[in-house]
Amino acid sequence: xxxxxxxxxLDALTMTVTARFEAPPARVWQVWEDPRQLERWWGPPTxxxxxxxxxxxxxxxxxxxxxxxxxxxxxxxWRIQAVEAPHRLEFEDGFGAEPGLTTAELPSTLxxxxxxxxxxxxxxxxxxxxxxxxxxxxxxxxxxxxxxxxALGQVDALLAT
Amino acid sequence: xxxxxxxxxxxxxxxxxxxxxLADATRREIVALTLVGEYSVTELAGRFPMSFAAVQKHVxxxxxxxxxxxxxxxxxxxxxxxxxxxxxxxxxxxxLEALWRGRLDxxxxxxxxxxxxxxxxxxxxxxxxxxxxxxxGDHR
Numbered sequence: 001x002x003x004x005x006x007x008x009x010l011d012a013l014t015m016t017v018t019a020r021f022e023a024p025p026a027r028v029w030q031v032w033e034d035p036r037q038l039e040r041w042w043g044p045p046t047x048x049x050x051x052x053x054x055x056x057x058x059x060x061x062x063x064x065x066x067x068x069x070x071x072x073x074x075x076x077x078w079r080i081q082a083v084e085a086p087h088r089l090e091f092e093d094g095f096g097a098e099p100g101l102t103t104a105e106l107p108s109t110l111x112x113x114x115x116x117x118x119x120x121x122x123x124x125x126x127x128x129x130x131x132x133x134x135x136x137x138x139x140x141x142x143x144x145x146x147x148x149x150x151a152l153g154q155v156d157a158l159l160a161t
Numbered sequence: 162x163x164x165x166x167x168x169x170x171x172x173x174x175x176x177x178x179x180x181x182x183l184a185d186a187t188r189r190e191i192v193a194l195t196l197v198g199e200y201s202v203t204e205l206a207g208r209f210p211m212s213f214a215a216v217q218k219h220v221x222x223x224x225x226x227x228x229x230x231x232x233x234x235x236x237x238x239x240x241x242x243x244x245x246x247x248x249x250x251x252x253x254x255x256x257l258e259a260l261w262r263g264r265l266d267x268x269x270x271x272x273x274x275x276x277x278x279x280x281x282x283x284x285x286x287x288x289x290x291x292x293x294x295x296x297x298g299d300h301r
Binding site: 001002003006008015017019021022023027028031037044109124130 | 257263
């Protein structure tokens with residue numbers, strides 16, 4: 001179990017996970033840098049990822065799709081913001097067909113990946129943050145609207161009686 | 162569609178309160194703020210060009226409608242969003258955690274292999290029709 005620590009901050013809307021690996025940073029970096037290695041861990045076993053574009057430079061884009069058991073496909077993308085091999089990678093991480101587009105259920109997140117040499121191994125932290133509080137508010141407000149719609153449905157029913 | 166019968170009054174009053182509560186721009190703003198953060202009435206009053214008493218009244222209307230929850234803590238009155246909405250925020254972070262735990266386990270397994278294996282992953286033949294739902298979104 002590589003995960004050594006998980007922190008969630010509900011106010012700042014961040015989740016930070018720390019893991020330790022028995023390999024030096026240069027080796028761990030490859031799992032990000034090499035699209036064929038990335039494909040082996042990004043998607044869950046039931047939905048393996050196929051990387052289409054992979055441009056790990058600031059401003060670059062990574063696109064991929066995950067394929068489900070029925071052949072159903074789920075596209076996703078990264079927009080690269082900062083790269084310092086083999087120590088730091090920052091990207092916006094979203095679901096949807098095109099960079100910038102997201103689906104309502106899961107707004108895009110900003111991921112900051114840090115790799116630090118730790119004895120013979122590497123400590124990697126991934127800080128994941130919702131791209132904007134507004135994005136999350138929108139999602140949450142939609143949930144609230146759903147409740148309001150149900151209440152309005154009751155008004156309809158009342159008017160009909 | 163909600164099929165609703167008979168017992169009119171309680172839900173009609175609830176809807177009235179909800180409409181009334183959301184019919185005001187300041188109150189809508191307070192709802193948006195408290196959805197993802199907790200504020201004291203004093204802090205809220207500092208954000209609007211109106212008196213403490215006026216903000217307190219707005220908060221009371223929202224609390225009546227169940228849109229915010231008031232809590233007295235010491236001498237302060239704290240205001241936060243609907244617990245259901247907060248739970249949803251927590252769920253989103255939990256989903257992120259589960260996602261990354263799985264990925265980190267798979268990275269560890271990959272690194273355990275002696276060398277990065279050069280054989281390409283056996284992918285199924287593709288027909289690239291993008292869909293817009295996510296595999297992690299468990300719909301209710």
